[in-house]
Amino acid sequence: MGIRSWFGLDRPEAPEPVRSGPPTTEQLLGALDAIEQQARDGKVPGVVLSRLLRVTRVVRETLPRLANLGLGSAQGYSVMATATDYLPVAIGNYLRLPRDWADTRPIAAGKSSVMLLVDQLDLLGSTMDKVYDAVNRADAEAIIVHGAFLEEKFGPASAGGVLGLGPDPVRVAPPPPPGTSEPGRVGEPGASGAGGPGTPRPPAPSPAPLTPPE
DSSP: OOHHHHTTTTSOOOOOOOOOOOOOHHHHHHHHHHHHHHHHHTTOOHHHHHHHHHHHHHHHHHGGGGGGGOTTOHHHHHHHHIIIIIHHHHHHHHHTSOHHHHHHOEEETTEEHHHHHHHHHHHHHHHHHHHHHHHHHHHHHHHHHHHHHHHHHHOOGGGOOOOOSSSOOOOOOOOOOTTOOOTTOTTSTTOSSSOSTTOOOOOOOOOOOOOOOO
């Protein structure tokens, strides 16, 4: 045994722990199901359960569109942490306390444990509402950008547009209604100048009166 062995210098380096990636959508949905079931099994008060379900509902609506926030965004992290950390810790801390003590004994700022839990769930609910609004605004901005592109290419909708598939169509005046004349068409009724059949002729001049010689 060498001196390096005494000090552990010849030990093989331990492999670095494998870092798992962010939770999948299925894992996040499973975490939401678990915390809802935990709250129901623990028979939390109605004011707690209603607020919990409000938060989990918004998180469920946000998850399919989470990619719109961008990978690694603070808002995306808040959604994942709410499902896997914030909600389980908040509900778990409350359920570990005796029910009568948690619901009646003031512990901070004159509020009991259940009142503090309600405040925490309200904060999470308002935060998730803002995140959900940000997710939808990402798609709304895409609509605005696409509309500006279409207006630049085809013109504003109020003026009509040309698809640019070929020359602009030639506008042709509609034919006149039956029984009316169209000026400027030689040889047709109502046209000026000599023409073909049906062209009205000016009346012949009247003969001058005869004057007897003197």
